[in-house]
Amino acid sequence: MEFVNKEYFILLTLLIPYIIWYWRNRKHSEPTMRVSTVVAYYKAPKSWRQRIVHTPMFLRCLAFVMIVCVMARPQTRNSWDNKSVEGIDIMLAMDVSTSMLAEDLKPNRLEAAKNVAAEFVAGRPNDNIGLTIFAGESFTQCPMTTDHASLLNLLGSVRTDIAARGIISDGTAIGMGLANAVSRLKESKAKSKVVILLTDGSNNMGDISPMTSAEIAHSLGVRVYTIAVGTNKVAPYPVPVAGGIQYVNMPVEIDTKTLSEIAQITNANSYRATNNRELSQIYKDIDKLEKTKMDVKRFSKHYEAYQPFAIVALFLLVAEFLLRFTVLRRIP
Structure with a gap:
């Protein structure tokens, strides 16, 4: 009701005010009678x-x-309500090479990327979203799913030193990472298919070039939004030494030209993030561009x-x- x-x-x-008035005036409205004493009435029932x-x-x-x-x-x-939802299939392709440990973004590039990606996922409950990670090689951390709790759990488990510990080869295989993400979208029936590719370097590993992967994505109708993350010139990079950590200035070498061409070929946009605020805004912009379509019938x-x-x-x-x-x- x-x-x-x-x-x-x-x-x-x-x-x-009515209740207050009532209790204040009730005695004046009652009839009274003068008697010498009222002691006899105290215990009267x-x-x-x-x-x-x-x-x-x-x-x-x-x-x-x-x-x-x-x-x-x-x-x-x-x-x-009869609500039909046309979801968007999205693959997040995230660079996890050792250079992502640089601390020009706080606490470092990869942790900053994970945080804004988690916010992006949480804001799109109707979409199929998956996660591919890459360094010198690539693999799928989480296939596309609407179980975003599981996806966020797997995203959080991505360690910043995954390549440093030898779990995968170090390097930056942008072409392999993109190809892996696109392969997950190959069988998708969704009208909108998107890859969000985030990296801080240039392609120097892998058997597939970034442009080849971009052509494959274009042929499958996949839009690839590219994000280059890192400051200009140099960035502080932690190096373990005896008794602690020493920071050295690491040159920032991002192939923004290739990333722009990938986005252009696939009819998407290319972005550059030099700090946490810009990275967060980029994901918000992509979120606005790729809105889920809903047809709601309501009686x-x-x-x-x-x-x-x-x-x-x-x-x-x-x-x-x-x-x-x-x-x-x-x-x-």
Whole structure:
């Protein structure tokens, strides 16, 4: 149940001054009689009429509440929704090479990328989203799924030192990472297929060139948004030394030209992020460009539901009237 004119409920505040007025003036309206002493009446039992003497006032207040509810127009609703969703299939291709440990973004490039990617995923509950990671080679961390809780869990488990520990070869195989992501979209039936490719370097590994992978993506109708992450010139890079960490200035060498060409071939956009704020804004821009399409059919019918309140109000007023002029009638 819902009320159409909720503003009428403010009238209920009028009950406060009325109750105060009632309790202040009730003694002055009662008949009195002068006697020498009232000690004999202290322990006298109260009659049932005395016990219900304030009932009319209570009924009057309840009736006022019911009348205000009627004025607020209570309604019930009978409705149904039929929502058909045309989701977008998205693959995130993320560079996890050792250079992603550079700390020009905070706490480092990869952690910053993971954080904004997690926000992006959380904001698209209707889409199939998967994750490919690459360094010198590439593999699928999570296939496309609508189980975003599992996806976010696998995204969070990507370690910043995955290549440094030898789990995969170090390097930057952009072509392999893109090819892996595109292969996951090959059988997709969605009208919109997207890859978001994030890297901080230039292609120096792998058997497939970035442009070859871009041509394959274009032939399959996949748009590839490319993100080059890293500051200009040099970035602080942590190097383990005896007893701690020493930072060295690592040259930033990003092949922005190739990334731009990949995006251009696939009818998408290329971006550059030099700090956390810019990286977050890039994902927001992509989110706006690739909105999920929804066709919602909705039927709704409202029914007036004031009758029960009106009946209760009438009953209370009649009961108050009968009590006041029968059993509680006063004869001055």
